[in-house]
Amino acid sequence: MTKTVTKKADSLCYSFTVGKSGSGPWWHKVQGQLNEDTFISCDSNNCHAVGRLGNRLDATKTWETQIDTLKDGVDLFKDQGIQMKLENNAMREPFTLQATICCRSEGGEHVKESCDIDLNGRKMLHLDLNTKKWTEVNPGSSWMETMLKENKFLTEFLYKTSQGDCRSWLEEFKSYWEEKLESIALPTAAPDVDQPSSMVRKPNISVLLIILMNFLLFLLQYL
Template identity: 60%
Template sequence: MDAALLCYSFTVGKSGSGLWWHKVQGQLNEETFLSYDSNNNCHVIGVLGNKLNATKICEKHSDTLKDGVDLLRDEARLCCWHEVDGHFNEFWDFGLNGHKMLHVDTSTGEWTEVDPGSSWMKEMWEKNRDVTAFLKMTSQGDCRAWLQEVKSHWEEMLESTGLQQGLVLWDKGKKEEDSRGSRMESPGVMEEGTE
């Protein structure tokens, strides 16, 4: 199997009434399989979601996702993957109003300002030890474990449907484009109570 890219998009904001809301979506190779919202509702969705044990996967993800939205209070995206040679990679991207501002390579600890006006955000996050510890722990620990679990279900699904042959699961050109500062993908969050 080619490299599998696991990402979690965090969006946190305030409603018109001043209440905080959040939405997190988990994706494997850009296919959404998990949704977690302000009411602490966790759902598995899509083709991959149908292969996962909803209770088990949500129990494993919920605490970490809740910690993430409590700490981050912005737009953020965690991604991790194994290269074909087995090397593990991970990163966090931070955004504001749908634009990527910062890229963090947690394996090296390097913070890159993607947007020229993002130095304030970089300084704020770099100085926050709780945030930097969370970023490293989730990208190198949680994301790695989640990737293994979700990827195994994805591979089973592909084998059972015969789709694995000739399927390109991840375009490295897309990854490189994303790391250069393209617009962040918004998970389509609606304010609480507007569904």
């Protein structure tokens, strides 16, 4: 008998973060998550697999292609961040720009893609990549929406990655997620019909003593 695992909708998300503080250089980091389990992490030096799931996916033919795409995305978001800083020099530091691209399989062939944009830790915009509709999460973020829409290279990357790469990667990667669930499903021991020796009922010693004393008294009456 095995532990039952409730299957949820599968999701694949990539979070791109670029930032700068003072006179220091621009930095970046990227994280990839399958069903909220981090499997890849990139910094300004390299990308590496994370955990058991990451080590499994590292062996797939998609792994290196994925890294190349993530590097392209970092360059585009970094250029966007530089442009924002140039046009608004009064923007507070440390400055961070984050974009999280997700594709979620909601059963069957329907996949929902989206992108959330944060600025300095505050959610600013939500982009429904299926309908290409922008939503202002934070009032007064229309300037940012206009700037992103004008960046044709970045918007093309968002549409292409979410509706092309992300979909195909999710389809390939989720089989490894299912294998992981199977490996962590713990067997539940069946009830043992034969009780262990420690559980065998033992005679009550006090009852035996009483019976023995009564027997001795009975014998004494006839001696």
